[in-house]
Amino acid sequence: MAPATGRPAHSTDRGGYFAVVDPSTGEAFDEAPDRRPEELDLVVDRARAAWPGWRADPAARRTALLAAADAVDAAAAALAPLLTREQGKPLTESHAEVARTAARLRYFAELDIGAQPITDDRPVHSRLRWRSIGAVAAIVPWNFPLQLASAKFAPALAAGNTMVLKPSPSTPLATRMLGAVLAGSLPEGVLTVVTGREPLGARLASHPGIRHVTFTGSAATGRAVAAGAAASLARVTLELGGNDAAILLDDVDVEEIADRLFWAAFRNCGQVCMAVKRVYAPARLHNRVVEALAHRASTTVVGPGLDPASRIGPVSNAPQLARVEQRTARALADGGRAAAGGHRLDRPGYFFAPTILADVPPDSPVVTEEQFGPVLPVLPYDSLDEAVRAANDTGFGLGGSVWSTDLDRAAAVAERLECGTAWINHHAELSLAQPFAGAKDSGVGVAGGPWGLYGNLRPFVVHRPEEA
Numbered sequence: 001m002a003p004a005t006g007r008p009a010h011s012t013d014r015g016g017y018f019a020v021v022d023p024s025t026g027e028a029f030d031e032a033p034d035r036r037p038e039e040l041d042l043v044v045d046r047a048r049a050a051w052p053g054w055r056a057d058p059a060a061r062r063t064a065l066l067a068a069a070d071a072v073d074a075a076a077a078a079l080a081p082l083l084t085r086e087q088g089k090p091l092t093e094s095h096a097e098v099a100r101t102a103a104r105l106r107y108f109a110e111l112d113i114g115a116q117p118i119t120d121d122r123p124v125h126s127r128l129r130w131r132s133i134g135a136v137a138a139i140v141p142w143n144f145p146l147q148l149a150s151a152k153f154a155p156a157l158a159a160g161n162t163m164v165l166k167p168s169p170s171t172p173l174a175t176r177m178l179g180a181v182l183a184g185s186l187p188e189g190v191l192t193v194v195t196g197r198e199p200l201g202a203r204l205a206s207h208p209g210i211r212h213v214t215f216t217g218s219a220a221t222g223r224a225v226a227a228g229a230a231a232s233l234a235r236v237t238l239e240l241g242g243n244d245a246a247i248l249l250d251d252v253d254v255e256e257i258a259d260r261l262f263w264a265a266f267r268n269c270g271q272v273c274m275a276v277k278r279v280y281a282p283a284r285l286h287n288r289v290v291e292a293l294a295h296r297a298s299t300t301v302v303g304p305g306l307d308p309a310s311r312i313g314p315v316s317n318a319p320q321l322a323r324v325e326q327r328t329a330r331a332l333a334d335g336g337r338a339a340a341g342g343h344r345l346d347r348p349g350y351f352f353a354p355t356i357l358a359d360v361p362p363d364s365p366v367v368t369e370e371q372f373g374p375v376l377p378v379l380p381y382d383s384l385d386e387a388v389r390a391a392n393d394t395g396f397g398l399g400g401s402v403w404s405t406d407l408d409r410a411a412a413v414a415e416r417l418e419c420g421t422a423w424i425n426h427h428a429e430l431s432l433a434q435p436f437a438g439a440k441d442s443g444v445g446v447a448g449g450p451w452g453l454y455g456n457l458r459p460f461v462v463h464r465p466e467e468a
Contacts, residue, residue, distance in 0.1 A: 018197055020173055023088040023314040024304035024349045030086075032172040035196035037203035040164070043192050044209040047135035047162040050189030055132045055160035058113070065109035065158060068185035072102040075181045083146060083174040084305035088313040088350070089268050091305055101150040101178070107432040108158035111453050118461065125464045130457040132160030133235075136212040137204050139225065142168035142316050143271040143372075145175050151447055152214045153191055159456035161212070162190050166204055169197045170317045201225075208232045212456065215239070216273070219395075219441045226444070237445030237455055241273050242398025242438060243370045245391035246427060247413060248289065249384070249404035250282040257403050257425065258292040264401070264427035266300070266354055269312050270374040271320070274399040274421070274428045278367055279378045280387040286380040290339050290358045293378065297340035297354035304349070314350040315373055321350040324373030327366045328355060331377065336360035341374070362390060370396065384413065392418045397439030401427040 019028035054061065072079070080094035087094075118126035138152035145167050153163050167175035172195040179193035194200065205213050206228030213229045214237040215222055222238040229236045246261060248254075265276040281289040303310035315321040321344070328342055341355030357377040360367060367377050381387040391400055400417040402424055404410040414422035420438040423429065430436055436448040446455055 018169060020086055021170075021317070022085055022349075023316050024306075024351075026318070026349050030173060032169075032176065032195045035194050035200055037200055040194065040200070040203055040207055041209075043164055043194055044135055044207050046189040047164055047192060048209055050187055051132070051134055051160075051162045054157075054162055054187060054190050058160070061158065061160065062109045064185050064187070065105050065154070068182050069102040069105035069109070071181050071185050072098060072105065072178070075177070079146070079174055079177055079181070081306065082177060083171075084313070086171045086173050087142060087145060087305075088316050089305050090310050090313055091308070093268060094305070097144060097147045101146045104147075104150045104154045104432055108154040108453060111158060111450060113159070113453070113457065123466045125466065127462050127464075129460045129462070130159075130454065131460045133456060133458055134161060134211040135209055136161045136163050136214070136456070137207070137210045138163055138165045139201050139204065139213070139215045139217070140165065140167050140175070141217045142170040143268060143273070145171040146178055148216050149175055149178065151452070152216075155447075155452045156212075156214075156456045157186070157190065159453055161456055163192070164204060164210070165191060165193050166201055167193065167195060169195070202228055205229050206231050210234055212237070214445075214447075217241075222443070235445075237443075237447065239273065239436075239438065239443045239447065240441060241370050241372070241396060242275075242419075242442050243277050243368075243394045243396040244274055244399045244401070244419070244427070245278045245280060245394075245417075246276045246401045246403060247384075247387050247391055248279065248281045248285065249402065249406070249410060249413070250285065251405050252285065252403050253405060254285060254288045254292050258289075258296065260426055261403065262293055262296045262300075265376045266297070266312060266374055267428070269315055269352075270376070271316055271372055272428060274430075276376065276401065276427050277371060278391070279376060280381050280390060281378055283380040283382055286358075286378065290356060290378050293376065294340035294356040297356050300354055302345065302351055302354065312354060312374060315352050316350070318350060320373065321352060324352050324371060324375060327369070327371045327373075328352075328357070328375050331357050331360045331364045331366040331375075334361050334364045336364065336366075336377070339378075368394065388413065388416050392416075395441040398442040399423070399428065399438075401425075 017031040076098045083094040116128040205225045215225045216239040219240040222240040305313040339356045341353030345351035355375040360377045397419045399421045402410040435451040437446040
């Protein structure tokens with residue numbers, strides 16, 4: 001699998017390839033193969049052919065995955081700049097993403113899949129073992145191309161499955177390079193990266209040779225993925241975004257939490273599924289919270305990710321920039337006020353000023369829907385019950401947080417949030433060992449930790465009579 005093509009950049013697509021755009025300039029800088037849906041048959045056949053050998057030797061799998069992790073670390077100097085070039089994030093964040101990819105490979109390589117005895121009253125010995133599923137598929141979005149890819153392929157491969165991995169057409173190059181790096185440690189057919197535009201993803205999700213489809217993206221596309229997979233009764237794991245709320249209690253120290261709260265919302269230009277996307281502050285503290293966040297928004301350096309001075313990069317692609325602009329314009333038209341930002345920056349590329357919104361009606365789309373960009377509404381509340389109701393009044397249920405100097409009180413409020421993960425005095429921090437799952441429209445299934453591994457396995461039970 002080749003990395004970035006090395007062909008001259010083109011501003012328009014041509015047969016067999018599509019252009020990849022640098023969001024810091026808005027111009028194409030390279031291209032990637034545009035695989036046709038009918039080509040998937042051969043790719044899936046190779047994955048299925050590689051499965052028996054890969055699943056047969058757990059010790060060899062572990063050795064291969066640990067070697068793959070070392071190879072990823074060794075390739076960081078090439079992977080991280082390419083990731084920044086196509087996705088936009090600051091180079092330090094790209095290096096962190098590469099490191100997380102290697103760490104996840106090591107974590108799942110070391111997890112043990114042990115047999116378990118089943119105790120019951122019958123005169124038989126029952127033993128539960130776990131078996132791999134077969135050839136599986138992963139469809140990955142553009143906000144964390146490598147990290148989210150590894151969240152899918154590391155547990156799948158550790159479980160003994162083989163995988164076909166499709167990155168977003170916005171960010172195919174670093175994933176192709178990652179595939180080339182991993183190919184040096186993995187047998188042929190164990191992990192194949194395919195790039196292309198729709199309907200390639202739809203065909204992969206519905207391919208009859210795929211036994212499990214894992215997808216991260218919008219709820220609408222997730223429903224389509226699930227419908228496609230249903231045709232062959234393949235299982236699905238869907239992570240479908242969030243509209244996470246942060247509730248500030250009335251004893252909070254605004255200045256003490258302001259930096260953490262700001263970066264919980266604006267890391268990766270706000271393009272994080274579990275970022276803070278709404279802040280609820282007590283009415284008497286509301287203006288102070290707005291001012292503290294607006295100061296940080298207006299003084300944080302925004303620029304190309306390869307510039308060491310940049311803390312926030314561009315929005316990753318033109319359609320997402322348009323969505324952020326539309327949501328912000330609607331909020332301002334609804335009576336909202338931009339305490340900072342509120343507009344696209346007047347420079348080449350997809351740059352949008354970090355934006356703090358106040359006085360936004362609670363039914364404005366920037367509050368009720370996922371904006372997925374550098375825009376944060378801050379809403380006042382009079383009673384804590386009101387704040388909890390507002391936080392839960394969304395179709396999403398990925399994460400949420402509570403901020404207070406009284407940890408017990410904050411924990412009691414966190415218990416009331418309708419989400420998969422609740423944080424106290426921080427947000428959007430996950431260890432490799434913990435489950436990651438959402439409620440409501442935020443998804444189906446579990447990623448992370450042992451739960452993510454077992455999601456890639458099926459149970460197999462052997463009953464043996466007791467000796468006479």
